[in-house]
Amino acid sequence: MKTPFFLLAGFLTASALAQDIPYREYEPFERYEPIVSGDLMLSGTYQHWKDPANLDFRMAGNPDENWKLNWKFMDPPFNQTVHGGHFAVDRGERLFKQLDVYGTFASCLSDRSGSPRNLRAGYPRWRADLGRVAGLEEVIEHCGAKQGRVLQNGSYDNSAISIYLASIGNGQPINIDVTAGPMKASFERGRRLFHAKAGAFNFSCASCHTHNIGKRLRGNVITTIYGDVAHYPVYRTQYMLQSLQLRFAECNLDTRTQPLRPGSQPYTDLEVFVTALTNGYPISVPAERDW
Amino acid sequence: MRLLLAGLALLLATPVWCADIPSDAGVDGGKTMAPQIVVNSGRLEWAPHKRDLTRWLTLSYQDRRATPEPTRFDMKLPLAGDKARGKTLAWEWCIACHTLPGDEWPGNVGSPMVHYKQYKHADPLIFQQIFDARVFNPNTVMPAFGTFGLLAEQEIRDLVAYLQSIE
Numbered sequence: 001m002k003t004p005f006f007l008l009a010g011f012l013t014a015s016a017l018a019q020d021i022p023y024r025e026y027e028p029f030e031r032y033e034p035i036v037s038g039d040l041m042l043s044g045t046y047q048h049w050k051d052p053a054n055l056d057f058r059m060a061g062n063p064d065e066n067w068k069l070n071w072k073f074m075d076p077p078f079n080q081t082v083h084g085g086h087f088a089v090d091r092g093e094r095l096f097k098q099l100d101v102y103g104t105f106a107s108c109l110s111d112r113s114g115s116p117r118n119l120r121a122g123y124p125r126w127r128a129d130l131g132r133v134a135g136l137e138e139v140i141e142h143c144g145a146k147q148g149r150v151l152q153n154g155s156y157d158n159s160a161i162s163i164y165l166a167s168i169g170n171g172q173p174i175n176i177d178v179t180a181g182p183m184k185a186s187f188e189r190g191r192r193l194f195h196a197k198a199g200a201f202n203f204s205c206a207s208c209h210t211h212n213i214g215k216r217l218r219g220n221v222i223t224t225i226y227g228d229v230a231h232y233p234v235y236r237t238q239y240m241l242q243s244l245q246l247r248f249a250e251c252n253l254d255t256r257t258q259p260l261r262p263g264s265q266p267y268t269d270l271e272v273f274v275t276a277l278t279n280g281y282p283i284s285v286p287a288e289r290d291w
Numbered sequence: 292m293r294l295l296l297a298g299l300a301l302l303l304a305t306p307v308w309c310a311d312i313p314s315d316a317g318v319d320g321g322k323t324m325a326p327q328i329v330v331n332s333g334r335l336e337w338a339p340h341k342r343d344l345t346r347w348l349t350l351s352y353q354d355r356r357a358t359p360e361p362t363r364f365d366m367k368l369p370l371a372g373d374k375a376r377g378k379t380l381a382w383e384w385c386i387a388c389h390t391l392p393g394d395e396w397p398g399n400v401g402s403p404m405v406h407y408k409q410y411k412h413a414d415p416l417i418f419q420q421i422f423d424a425r426v427f428n429p430n431t432v433m434p435a436f437g438t439f440g441l442l443a444e445q446e447i448r449d450l451v452a453y454l455q456s457i458e
Contacts, residue, residue: 027432150333216400217387222400258345
């Protein structure tokens with residue numbers, strides 16, 4: 001009498017488990033090096049922008065060539081005009097000094113070690129107090145909340161503090177270690193997510209930024225994924241001040257994918273992945289980008 | 292009996308995950324929200340996005356929905372497409388990647404569509420390429436406009452008629 005029950009139970013369990021693994025598609029996986037010179041094996045444009053002090057500005061004026069500079073010619077000092085990024089740095093400095101009167105804000109951000117100058121270059125990192133890998137903006141929100149200040153991840157004030165902290169570390173190479181522990185796990189998840197197809201168009205990040213670099217989407221030329229984090233948060237001519245994770249949200253909307261909230265685990269993993277691909281490239285803020 | 296209950300519980304729980312929009316998605320009231328930056332504010336505002344995108348897969352780890360699988364569609368002849376409507380659709384949907392005649396800023400991620408008539412492709416083949424190109428190439432980046440519900444059958448027929456008319 002019991003046998004049919006077990007058969008039924010087994011069948012139901014098996015069907016439930018079979019349903020548990022939904023069908024997914026991935027862009028063919030690519031090898032990436034967690035250092036910015038790895039671009040030489042991806043797009044090869046690194047030779048044109050590896051030295052920010054010696055960019056070939058003749059290329060910047062040529063619409064067929066400017067993408068090969070990875071738009072680094074819009075990093076400071078790209079011209080004498082003061083753009084919104086500079087205002088954000090000023091605002092960030094004021095906010096940071098307000099919050100850091102007793103030094104508690106800086107020590108919270110740096111987890112009681114090191115100078116605020118070294119923060120941008122070393123984030124995202126494992127935060128034992130939070131129990132997870134966190135980006136700088138997420139930690140700014142966390143440490144602001146400790147003092148009762150609302151600094152939501154992705155908001156203008158949060159990104160302003162982040163861009164101020166980056167500006168006092170200008171010139172330092174990005175340096176995060178993804179060779180071991182939770183950072184490595186996060187990097188690997190981010191790498192996988194970078195190739196995961198999603199949204200109405202079934203695009204992954206890698207659909208464009210790995211296998212179609214240098215090709216045109218009407219007026220825009222697709223650039224490499226290496227070296228981009230050095231100028232974030234960035235002043236966007238169409239978007240005010242934008243943190244890296246809000247850029248992911250905008251990328252998602254552009255490719256008709258439902259965006260996630262900044263600070264969510266997938267976006268943090270993607271941030272770890274693309275930050276590792278900027279390892280070794282000097283921070284340069286406030287920068288401006290049209291796209 | 293315990294196994295049966297466990298199986299039932301799993302079975303009942305699974306469709307709930309499948310239908311659910313993940314909690315870390317920027318969704319409010321079941322609609323896609325876009326983040327809005329407010330200058331000199333510590334709050335991030337969210338406003339309704341011009342398109343609702345909640346029905347498609349997100350990058351969230353909680354998202355248990357499946358990607359629609361590659362689907363073959365048997366297009367019945369005759370084509371009965373309107374090439375004028377097809378041109379309007381092509382300049383809306385195809386032009387970012389494909390070069391169309393008359394475009395000053397051609398995209399080149401996809402193959403150029405100029406002189407398309409010369410290839411003499413069969414109508415059902417072009418229809419399938421637009422409906423779901425993954426049938427021909429599993430690694431294609433071309434969106435599956437039919438399978439993902441972006442274009443209706445008649446719209447794809449109009450696009451085929453337009454492509455077949457490009458001298």
